[in-house]
Amino acid sequence: GQQLNQSPQSMFIQEGEDVSMNCTSSSIFNTWLWYKQDPGEGPVLLIALYKAGELTSNGRLTAQFGITRKDSFLNISASIPSDVGIYFCAGPRYGQNFVFGPGTRLSVLP
């Protein structure tokens, strides 16, 4: 079945640093979603991507839809403490619901 892999699994960074993470699929996707889960809460949608090569920003967050359509990237610039959480990518199963990656856990050190 379709599987998503996220890298890295976890990361510890200093406040103010930039962050990069990625998501890869064994299948081609026509949509990529990035969610963030704050500690103790449910995931919240950050960015949606719909076209290969598309680059979309949401404040300090920028996501890209890979040109192979099998990957996507999320960058966070100038990290702050409230960026702490788990970042999930998601893509649609063919004709069905979304499948989620295992997540990248981000910790920000002051």
Added chain:
Amino acid sequence: NAGVTQTPKFQVLKTGQSMTLQCAQDMNHNSMYWYRQDPGMGLRLIYYSASEGTTDKGEVPNGYNVSRLNKREFSLRLESAAPSQTSVYFCASSEEFWVNYGYTFGSGTRLTVV
């Protein structure tokens, strides 16, 4: 603007006990979902309801049952809880089953089975 509301937020069960997790949405969404979240495994779909009156199995349905009570409410039942069902459970909803902008999630139920 409640969105998706889940109850309870926390629960501890003994092996073999039963319980029902409740979920309600106030966005007039047609489709609702139950996921479980385990460390390192992301979110896995247990059951979903594409529309009122229908339910279908997801990736990991064993040990669970669901009821779409009405358009607003979608409950998840554990008939005989097992330690392997210790997890965080999320309910989600979307306007239609096939949407390309994802789902709205509740804040989760943290279940421990001892």
